Amino acid sequence: MISSDRMAVVDANAAALGVPRKQLMESSGNAVARAVREHVDADAGDRVVVVAGRGNNGGDAFVAARFLDEYDVTTVLLGGPDDIGTDIARENWDALQAGEYDTRTVGDSTGFSLPECDVVVDAMLGTGVTGALREPEATAARTINDADATVVAVDVPSGVNADTGEAEGVAVSPDHVVTFHDQKPGLVDVDAAVTVADIGIPDAAETFVERGDLQAISRPTDAHKGDFGRVLVVGGGPYTGAPALSGQAAMRAGADLAFVATPARVADVVQGYEEGLIVRELAGDLVLERHVDQLLDEALDADCVVLGPGLGASEGTLDAVRAFLESYDGRAVVDADALRVVPDVDTDAELLCTPHQGEFARMGGEPADDWRERAEHVESLAADLDVTLLVKGAHDVVSDGDTTRVNRTGNPGMTVGGTGDVLAGVCGALFATHDAVTAGAVGAYVNGAAGDAVVDDQGYGLLASDLLDEVPRAMWGSEDA
Ligand SMILES: NC(=O)C1=CN([C@@H]2O[C@H](COP(=O)(O)OP(=O)(O)OC[C@H]3O[C@@H](n4cnc5c(N)ncnc54)[C@H](O)[C@@H]3O)[C@@H](O)[C@H]2O)[C@H](O)CC1
Numbered sequence: 001m002i003s004s005d006r007m008a009v010v011d012a013n014a015a016a017l018g019v020p021r022k023q024l025m026e027s028s029g030n031a032v033a034r035a036v037r038e039h040v041d042a043d044a045g046d047r048v049v050v051v052a053g054r055g056n057n058g059g060d061a062f063v064a065a066r067f068l069d070e071y072d073v074t075t076v077l078l079g080g081p082d083d084i085g086t087d088i089a090r091e092n093w094d095a096l097q098a099g100e101y102d103t104r105t106v107g108d109s110t111g112f113s114l115p116e117c118d119v120v121v122d123a124m125l126g127t128g129v130t131g132a133l134r135e136p137e138a139t140a141a142r143t144i145n146d147a148d149a150t151v152v153a154v155d156v157p158s159g160v161n162a163d164t165g166e167a168e169g170v171a172v173s174p175d176h177v178v179t180f181h182d183q184k185p186g187l188v189d190v191d192a193a194v195t196v197a198d199i200g201i202p203d204a205a206e207t208f209v210e211r212g213d214l215q216a217i218s219r220p221t222d223a224h225k226g227d228f229g230r231v232l233v234v235g236g237g238p239y240t241g242a243p244a245l246s247g248q249a250a251m252r253a254g255a256d257l258a259f260v261a262t263p264a265r266v267a268d269v270v271q272g273y274e275e276g277l278i279v280r281e282l283a284g285d286l287v288l289e290r291h292v293d294q295l296l297d298e299a300l301d302a303d304c305v306v307l308g309p310g311l312g313a314s315e316g317t318l319d320a321v322r323a324f325l326e327s328y329d330g331r332a333v334v335d336a337d338a339l340r341v342v343p344d345v346d347t348d349a350e351l352l353c354t355p356h357q358g359e360f361a362r363m364g365g366e367p368a369d370d371w372r373e374r375a376e377h378v379e380s381l382a383a384d385l386d387v388t389l390l391v392k393g394a395h396d397v398v399s400d401g402d403t404t405r406v407n408r409t410g411n412p413g414m415t416v417g418g419t420g421d422v423l424a425g426v427c428g429a430l431f432a433t434h435d436a437v438t439a440g441a442v443g444a445y446v447n448g449a450a451g452d453a454v455v456d457d458q459g460y461g462l463l464a465s466d467l468l469d470e471v472p473r474a475m476w477g478s479e480d481a
């Protein structure tokens with residue numbers, strides 16, 4: 001089962017992996033033609049009419065018409081050729097013209113009449129529908145429903161929302177739906193046969209985090225301050241750079257505000273790295289149990305807490321982490337030494353844990369050199385602990401025990417100290433406004449892509465702080481990609 005947002009991501013990932021949408025359209029059209037053949041008796045003189053809209057749903061049907069050469073097929077385009085909205089649909093329309101297929105165009109609803117036929121291919125609208133069907137689609141849908149013909153719908157019945165199954169006005173009632181790649185939630189209750197057609201999207205487009213995944217974080221142009229969340233980093237004591245890097249990374253990754261709760265001994269140093277950080281002092285040299293009430297209070301204003309950067313592993317600090325998690329029920333990225341308490345803590349918080357492979361093993365994970373094997377072990381530990389894991393490596397593995405994604409950006413220059421703190425901060429910003437798997441997957445992709453950009457630019461010898469400048473470009477620099 002796949003949502004239309006996720007389908008769009010997978011589609012863009014397929015293109016990034018060398019399988020462009022026009023190729024998928026060819027497979028879609030072929031699959032539609034196969035389904036249509038099940039319903040046509042050519043010997044009996046059966047006729048097929050394709051009713052196509054101006055988007056890619058129509059484009060699929062232009063392809064289908066080519067694959068149905070041997071039958072009597074008429075293609076009706078709702079609109080003029082200049083109204084076709086995408087290049088690939090237009091190219092397939094042009095191919096029908098060049099091949100002198102039987103095609104017609106319809107200007108408005110009064111011009112629509114369904115040619116005599118036995119099978120109708122409904123390709124007016126697919127996942128691109130918004131709101132109730134307008135004209136001439138609404139009239140066409142009523143005419144199709146009234147006709148005494150078998151109706152094969154392309155992807156989804158026109159007018160039906162693929163995610164909800166709802167129709168805001170009239171919608172086509174098909175006999176058969178040919179949907180692509182995976183079942184859609186909105187088709188489960190449709191009273192028709194549903195065929196799921198494999199259109200050649202590589203598994204890698206689902207498994208690997210690729211450019212298409214950035215669609216999940218694209219920002220609406222009417223966004224407001226406050227839409228992108230507040231992050232609270234709890235870190236520092238023995239170290240100062242780690243919490244500062246995480247806080248700055250959260251800001252670079254688009255958090256509206258980044259707070260850093262850190263021991264008084266290092267608070268000024270942490271503040272000195274970046275004036276935009278809001279530093280909250282905790283009395284003393286280390287984070288300890290006596291700070292937990294103050295931390296829980298600070299966390300009330302945060303959409304996500306990043307727990308761990310530079311905290312150290314002293315017993316008192318780990319007791320504080322444990323006590324914090326026992327009372328906290330929000331979202332937290334857990335990194336570095338704070339990971340030690342995760343396997344046996346009793347918490348209502350939703351955790352995104354970011355161990356490297358040594359920390360993963362210490363948490364109870366089974367090590368494996370082969371990333372496929374490791375992905376299975378990550379999935380099973382995530383399920384056991386009821387957390388989301390992002391296990392860092394040449395292939396980063398993200399899993400909540402159910403959905404598992406693998407990231408391949410990054411390079412050997414990133415083994416230097418501090419890159420994990422940047423990753424934790426980026427994940428904190430993303431987890432403030434997205435689910436844990438999306439935050440971990442996109443966070444790993446962005447952090448690695450930032451590191452790749454730095455190394456492309458200046459070669460090895462990368463500093464963790466170099467990543468900070470590149471994070472925004474890695475996230476939004478290629479929005480049209
Ligand atoms: N990987 C894939 O998912 C693939 C999907 N394919 C097919 O592409 C369609 C989705 O195509 P898209 O161009 O995004 O949208 P539509 O064709 O569904 O519609 C866009 C078109 O419709 C107009 N419109 C929107 N709402 C209405 C309305 N209420 N009334 C009238 N007109 C409306 C809008 O203005 C646009 O012009 C998917 O379903 C698959 O069939 C690919 O071919 C293969 C890969």
Ligand SMILES: [K+]
Pocket residue numbers: 057122123124125126153154155156157158
């Ligand atoms: K359709």
